[in-house]
Amino acid sequence: MPDTATSADFAPAGFAPDLLAWYDRHRRVLPWRAPPGQKVDPYRVWLSEIMLQQTTVAAVKDYFLDFTGRWPTVADLAAAPVEEVLRAWAGLGYYARARNMHRCAVLVVERHGGVFPSTEAELRQLPGIGDYTAAAIAAIAFDRPAAVTDGNVERVMARIFAVETPLPPAKPILKTHAAALTPRRRPGDYAQAVMDLGATICTPRSPKCILCPWSTPCLARKRGIAEDLPAKLAKAPKPTRRAVAFWLTDAQGNVLLRRRPPKGMLGGMMEVPSSAWVEQPMPDLAAVLAEAPGGSGWRLLPGLVRHGFTHFDFELTVAAGRIAGPVDGAVLVPPDRLGEAGLPTAMWKIARHALRHLE
DNA sequence: GAAACGTGGAC
DNA sequence: TGTCCAAGTTT
Numbered sequence: 001m002p003d004t005a006t007s008a009d010f011a012p013a014g015f016a017p018d019l020l021a022w023y024d025r026h027r028r029v030l031p032w033r034a035p036p037g038q039k040v041d042p043y044r045v046w047l048s049e050i051m052l053q054q055t056t057v058a059a060v061k062d063y064f065l066d067f068t069g070r071w072p073t074v075a076d077l078a079a080a081p082v083e084e085v086l087r088a089w090a091g092l093g094y095y096a097r098a099r100n101m102h103r104c105a106v107l108v109v110e111r112h113g114g115v116f117p118s119t120e121a122e123l124r125q126l127p128g129i130g131d132y133t134a135a136a137i138a139a140i141a142f143d144r145p146a147a148v149t150d151g152n153v154e155r156v157m158a159r160i161f162a163v164e165t166p167l168p169p170a171k172p173i174l175k176t177h178a179a180a181l182t183p184r185r186r187p188g189d190y191a192q193a194v195m196d197l198g199a200t201i202c203t204p205r206s207p208k209c210i211l212c213p214w215s216t217p218c219l220a221r222k223r224g225i226a227e228d229l230p231a232k233l234a235k236a237p238k239p240t241r242r243a244v245a246f247w248l249t250d251a252q253g254n255v256l257l258r259r260r261p262p263k264g265m266l267g268g269m270m271e272v273p274s275s276a277w278v279e280q281p282m283p284d285l286a287a288v289l290a291e292a293p294g295g296s297g298w299r300l301l302p303g304l305v306r307h308g309f310t311h312f313d314f315e316l317t318v319a320a321g322r323i324a325g326p327v328d329g330a331v332l333v334p335p336d337r338l339g340e341a342g343l344p345t346a347m348w349k350i351a352r353h354a355l356r357h358l359e
Numbered sequence: 360g361a362a363a364c365g366t367g368g369a370c
Numbered sequence: 371t372g373t374c375c376a377a378g379t380t381t
Contacts, residue, residue, distance in 0.1 A: 052377040059367065059376085093365030096380075130379045150377050168360090195377055204375065205370075235374095236362090265364070310364055345366060363381080369374090 015214065016183035016190055022213035023193035026200070030057065031064050033192075042116040042141035043074045049133045049140075050101050054094060057199070063092050075114045078105035083259075086268050087342030095269055095344070099262070100128030118142040139191040147179040148191040152198025154178075158230035159202060162219035166231035174230075202226075240313045241277040244285060245305070246292040247354040248273070248323040254332035255351070256293070256323055257341055265309070270341050272350045273330075274316065285319050293330060295321035301357045307346040314346060318354050 027036070032048035034040040047067060051060040066088060071077040077085070082102045089098035104126045108116055116137065117123055123134040135146035154167065157177040163170055183190055201212045207226050209215045220226040248256040255272075262268045275288035285300050298321040307314040326332060333341050338351050 049377065054364090054376055054378055055366075056368075056376050091366075093367090094378085096364065097378090100379080128379070132378060136377070148377080151375085152377065192377090199377080267364090308366085310366090311362075361381100364379090366376100368376100370372105 015181055015217075016185070018213045019193045019197065020183075020186055020189055023189055023196065026196070028196060028200075031061060031068075040141055042118075042137065044068060045137055045141040046074075046104075046116060046129075046133075047077075047101075049136050050097055050104075050128055051092065053097060053133070055092065059092065063089070073114070074105050074108050074116070077102065078109040078114075082268070087270075087340075090269065090342040091345055091348075093345075095267055097128060099268055103127045104129065116141065118144065120144070120146050136191060140188045143186070143188040145182055145184045145187040146191070147175070147182040148195070149175045149178045150195060150198075152195045152202070155204065155230055156194055156198050156202045156214075157181075159207070159220035159226050160214055160218045162223060162225065162229070164225075164229065164231060166233050168233070170230060238308075238312050239279050240315055241279055242282045242315045243274040243277045244283055244288050245272050245274040245316045245318045245350045245354075246295060247301070247318050247320045247350070247358075248293070248295045249320070250323050250325065250332055252334075254334055255338060255354075256327060256330050257333055257343075258293070258327075258330040266344050266346070269344045269347070271343075271347050272354075274350075277314065279312075282315065282317060285317075289319075292319075292321065293327050295323050297322045301354060303353065303357070305349050305353045307349055309346070316350060318350060318357075320354065320358060 032044050048060065048064055051064055070088065071080060080102070082099065085102045086095065086098050089095065107126055108114060118138065118141070120134040120138045123129050123137050124131070129137070132148060132150050135148045138144040138146040139148055154171065154174045157163065157174040158170065161177055163173055165173060197212070201208045205227065209218070209221045209226060212218065215221055218226065220229050257270045258273055260266050260269050260271050273293050275283055275291045285298060289298060298319050301318045301320055305316040305318065335355060343351060
């Protein structure tokens with residue numbers, strides 16, 4: 001083996017067969033996978049792929065079962081109000097996925113007669129479906145020889161070819177390697193096999209090279225740098241944003257919630273109202289009360305609510321006040337039904353904090 | 360190309 | 371407690 005390798009050195013060497021043989025022995029049972037030899041439902045493949053974007057299999061499982069139970073077909077999902085879809089998605093994160101998923105379902109019904117298109121190019125036109133997801137659906141649902149390149153595949157390619165260029169600049173190189181290795185036989189199984197390899201064997205930390213079907217030719221293992229790859233550029237430090245949350249209850253103890261604007265952070269989700277989220281010291285209660293949607297008799301609850309978002313840390317204090325009656329654009333929810341309200345995790349933390357200090 | 364966009368689990 | 375990370379897409 002030369003010191004530097006290209007995918008051309010591997011492609012004729014029968015790598016796909018080795019990986020597929022491994023996959024046949026270690027195939028994981030997952031709710032969105034059909035038994036070997038059986039056809040998969042493209043709707044379920046699509047649904048799972050959207051949910052799995054930047055999200056672990058463990059986190060997705062229950063949501064997938066809930067969604068497919070409520071909405072067995074893409075037409076069912078398209079017919080549902082988007083608010084109900086967002087409520088079911090609450091807690092999974094990256095809420096734009098749920099909004100785009102619903103738009104996509106509507107388009108599949110309106111433009112494609114409720115049948116998912118089978119080509120990457122057509123899939124790529126639908127909202128929420130990018131390069132990776134289009135390839136994944138084409139390969140897994142329709143067994144087309146599409147090259148999937150997700151984080152797993154990038155890591156595997158970086159290691160077997162010992163690509164030391166850091167991510168994200170290395171993305172085009174790794175994608176080229178992945179495409180060159182994609183077989184024309186069993187492309188759907190191959191796509192899942194490479195991702196399974198990355199998820200279970202070629203893991204970010206402590207890769208299990210001893211169990212890897214590609215360990216012999218892997219250049220990173222040969223050089224003892226497998227665990228160091230792929231290299232990554234340093235990330236920008238996270239700032240902290242702070243706010244005061246307004247826990248407003250009426251005489252019956254119902255809690256005031258409202259829907260957030262349709263775009264941006266937690267877009268379209270229900271929230272506990274709060275002051276503006278600012279990169280400043282914690283605002284003084286008196287200074288921000290004007291931002292509350294009404295209320296009186298305010299008192300500041302002890303303690304702090306913390307939540308880590310992708311690009312900033314969030315810290316809130318909670319102020320409790322009394323509201324006389326309904327507020328325009330808001331709803332009053334009994335405290336024992338807050339769990340059904342579809343609060344994102346950050347908001348659920350605020351609710352738990354308030355309930356704990358007010359009981 | 361870079362930044363925005365959530366969450367929970369592993370170490 | 372802190373850091374990293376997961377089957378990415380959109381703007």
